[in-house]
Amino acid sequence: MRTSGVFCSFGDNRSWTDLITNVVVLSEVQLDQDLEKLTGWGTSPRNLLPSFLHEATHHWCFLSPVGSVVAALQLRARRRAQTLLRTNPAGKRRIELQAGLLEDLIRAETVTAFLRPLAEGLSLYTEFDAMTNQKSSILSLPLEMASYFSGDLELSQTPLGLTPVLVSLLRSMRLDQRCIQRKVGVFGHPLAYTDGGYFLGYLTVRRLWIKAAGKDGRLLNETDLFLMYLRSFFFDDIGLVAKLLDPTTKELESASAISNYVNQRILTFIDDVQQSDIATYEHEVIEFGRSSDKGKIPKFLTSLRVESDLYDLGSQLSTRLVEQLGATSKGTVNDVFRLQEAEIFGRRDIMYLGSIPVEVVVHKDGKFQVFREGMQVTDGQAHKGVAAGNAEGSLDLFFSMLPRHRYRVVSITRGKDVVLKKFIGPKSMPKSAVKRFSDFEPSRSIAQSRSDEFSVALEQVLVGSWMEICLTHIRNQLGTLVESVYLPVATYGVSDAHYEKAYPLMQQNGLLSLLNWDRELIEGTALLGLCCNAISPHRGFVSAWFKKSDLDLDLTLAGINKCTKEYGIPEVYEAGGQLLATV
Amino acid sequence: MKTKSSTVRIVGLDALDKNELEKVLGQGGVQFDRTQVPGGTYGEPGTIIAIVVITLASLKGLTAWLMKKRRQKSISLTTEVVHKDGRKEKKTIHVDVTSSDPAEIMKQLGPAFEIEPQLLQQALAS
Numbered sequence: 100m101r102t103s104g105v106f107c108s109f110g111d112n113r114s115w116t117d118l119i120t121n122v123v124v125l126s127e128v129q130l131d132q133d134l135e136k137l138t139g140w141g142t143s144p145r146n147l148l149p150s151f152l153h154e155a156t157h158h159w160c161f162l163s164p165v166g167s168v169v170a171a172l173q174l175r176a177r178r179r180a181q182t183l184l185r186t187n188p189a190g191k192r193r194i195e196l197q198a199g200l201l202e203d204l205i206r207a208e209t210v211t212a213f214l215r216p217l218a219e220g221l222s223l224y225t226e227f228d229a230m231t232n233q234k235s236s237i238l239s240l241p242l243e244m245a246s247y248f249s250g251d252l253e254l255s256q257t258p259l260g261l262t263p264v265l266v267s268l269l270r271s272m273r274l275d276q277r278c279i280q281r282k283v284g285v286f287g288h289p290l291a292y293t294d295g296g297y298f299l300g301y302l303t304v305r306r307l308w309i310k311a312a313g314k315d316g317r318l319l320n321e322t323d324l325f326l327m328y329l330r331s332f333f334f335d336d337i338g339l340v341a342k343l344l345d346p347t348t349k350e351l352e353s354a355s356a357i358s359n360y361v362n363q364r365i366l367t368f369i370d371d372v373q374q375s376d377i378a379t380y381e382h383e384v385i386e387f388g389r390s391s392d393k394g395k396i397p398k399f400l401t402s403l404r405v406e407s408d409l410y411d412l413g414s415q416l417s418t419r420l421v422e423q424l425g426a427t428s429k430g431t432v433n434d435v436f437r438l439q440e441a442e443i444f445g446r447r448d449i450m451y452l453g454s455i456p457v458e459v460v461v462h463k464d465g466k467f468q469v470f471r472e473g474m475q476v477t478d479g480q481a482h483k484g485v486a487a488g489n490a491e492g493s494l495d496l497f498f499s500m501l502p503r504h505r506y507r508v509v510s511i512t513r514g515k516d517v518v519l520k521k522f523i524g525p526k527s528m529p530k531s532a533v534k535r536f537s538d539f540e541p542s543r544s545i546a547q548s549r550s551d552e553f554s555v556a557l558e559q560v561l562v563g564s565w566m567e568i569c570l571t572h573i574r575n576q577l578g579t580l581v582e583s584v585y586l587p588v589a590t591y592g593v594s595d596a597h598y599e600k601a602y603p604l605m606q607q608n609g610l611l612s613l614l615n616w617d618r619e620l621i622e623g624t625a626l627l628g629l630c631c632n633a634i635s636p637h638r639g640f641v642s643a644w645f646k647k648s649d650l651d652l653d654l655t656l657a658g659i660n661k662c663t664k665e666y667g668i669p670e671v672y673e674a675g676g677q678l679l680a681t682v
Numbered sequence: 683m684k685t686k687s688s689t690v691r692i693v694g695l696d697a698l699d700k701n702e703l704e705k706v707l708g709q710g711g712v713q714f715d716r717t718q719v720p721g722g723t724y725g726e727p728g729t730i731i732a733i734v735v736i737t738l739a740s741l742k743g744l745t746a747w748l749m750k751k752r753r754q755k756s757i758s759l760t761t762e763v764v765h766k767d768g769r770k771e772k773k774t775i776h777v778d779v780t781s782s783d784p785a786e787i788m789k790q791l792g793p794a795f796e797i798e799p800q801l802l803q804q805a806l807a808s
């Protein structure tokens with residue numbers, strides 16, 4: 100089993116996020132046709148929203164202390180591979196480099212595997228469930244960004260702020276047939292780690308949500324707050340950073356320490372998280388928003404239930420790792436690669452909306468035209484000093500996910516020349532932001548290809564080596580170990596007798612064979628969960644929407660109940676006229 | 683049955699679609715593939731691609747499959763038609779599935795897959 104570093108948007112397999120570079124590709128974006136809409140505020144095509152939310156959630160998760168350390172470990176392993184290839188060292192130096200490379204990879208791949216179902220589950224939860232309301236005091240980055248891209252701008256100018264915009268936007272997206280089909284697609288995925296762990300992760304996140312809501316009832320309605328807390332609990336966890344950088348463990352011992360830690364964190368979330376932790380977390384996020392450190396990543400000191408000793412150790416080790424990235428004074432081969440590594444690392448906050456190869460023509464008067472397959476995409480005035488002429492280039496549209504950089508950048512390059520870099524955003528654009536992007540290599544393909552070159556070197560060094568044997572041994576065990584952590588949570592409450600009947604079927608086809616491949620029942624089950632979070636869990640509202648959708652709520656509930664009796668899953672709870680589904 | 687087009691690839695399908703297509707077309711009447719992310723070995727499973735050779739039987743099967751989705755009223759299929767001369771044409775087909783008469787759906791598939799009118803008439807009559 101080979102663990103992949105690319106996380107994809109479900110149902111649209113070419114949308115993906117690279118965990119290392121945090122480069123995002125949104126396959127449905129047609130930059131040549133929709134450039135104007137994509138650079139406007141609230142005008143982006145709404146059909147992009149599901150993929151945008153999915154990938155923005157991946158990006159947000161990986162732009163975190165844990166995501167950054169995983170990327171740093173992978174990049175360091177690749178640098179060590181390049182050094183081995185280019186300098187061909189012998190003796191002790193060679194063994195040191197090989198051992199270091201292997202250690203970095205074991206740690207990075209182990210944690211990536213153990214967090215993968217959670218990462219996919221969080222992204223699917225953002226697509227299908229996360230909702231804010233007027234009582235919410237904080238807002239997740241993916242939802243906030245979605246409101247800037249596709250929300251009704253006029254509506255957001257009211258004193259009520261972004262909430263009505265988002266509620267309207269998410270409601271129309273989730274009740275649309277396309278969203279029902281995307282969720283049906285998830286139901287058809289195997290309840291397994293293989294195939295990406297989508298359904299395994301989604302069921303786990305839904306179960307964790309219901310567990311957390313049992314402790315703090317407002318999470319039933321403030322699903323976006325749950326999303327934020329769960330994401331922070333795992334990806335902002337400095338305790339996990341400490342395990343990832345622990346200098347006292349090696350190889351299998353490191354893999355065991357990481358897997359045990361993630362397992363324990365899931366149990367801590369289920370058993371120990373209290374209402375007061377959620378309130379403290381909310382307070383910490385609000386305080387961070389008021390501070391002058393908006394460009395940095397927030398620190399959560401107590402709300403995430405990380406032991407203080409471990410927190411301090413993790414902070415020290417991650418600071419040391421960042422210092423090593425910056426230490427490039429000797430001018431050795433290793434330092435050259437370290438600079439490239441630092442550059443990749445330093446741009447992980449960038450989320451690309453689109454990037455296409457184009458032909459760029461600059462005229463003698465400084466005006467330029469951009470063409471894609473012979474059709475003009477855009478034109479304008481080039482930056483001063485750009486020579487006349489035409490050549491192949493790139494059109495890129497991107498933005499930073501860091502809270503203080505809420506603007507978009509359109510970049511047009513021709514070869515190595517930057518023809519135009521245009522900032523689109525609030526009037527009070529900070530000078531630091533403009534400065535940051537003035538010498539920024541804008542092309543997505545160049546950014547990703549540098550990382551890919553490093554990756555090729557890594558594969559070359561590993562092939563046929565003792566490191567590969569060791570790594571393969573660990574990789575082969577990861578799937579089973581990951582499933583042993585997630586399956587008990589995903590199928591929580593299912594009796595042993597039911598589990599024995601349901602699991603072999605779910606391992607193959609998710610929920611579909613349990614629901615007898617009955618399209619109306621399957622679509623109804625998907626709509627039930629969507630409806631409860633998008634409109635209201637009140638049976639009357641849900642029933643009305645089912646009618647509008649040509650579905651029958653009573654028949655759907657009867658079908659689900661029959662399935663629950665036979666297999667113990669899925670479950671629908673009803674109390675006080677309100678419905679709550681586990682899927 | 684002779685048609686101008688010979689094969690249609692329907693992308694963006696899920697496991698439920700796959701199961702339904704296998705039932706209406708028979709296991710030998712349809713092949714499946716999966717979309718991949720760039721890079722191959724980093725491939726992530728996602729949606730399913732159905733590959734159907736256009737014959738009288740498959741046209742009827744596709745119609746039966748679309749009728750299972752009648753609740754959706756209108757269905758968009760992202761397709762790649764591979765013509766007999768090797769031309770590949772990517773297009774999105776919008777099919778109105780509100781009618782309970784299979785012939786109404788088949789009439790829409792005919793032009794979408796460039797089936798010769800007289801042959802489509804035979805299919806409708808059979």
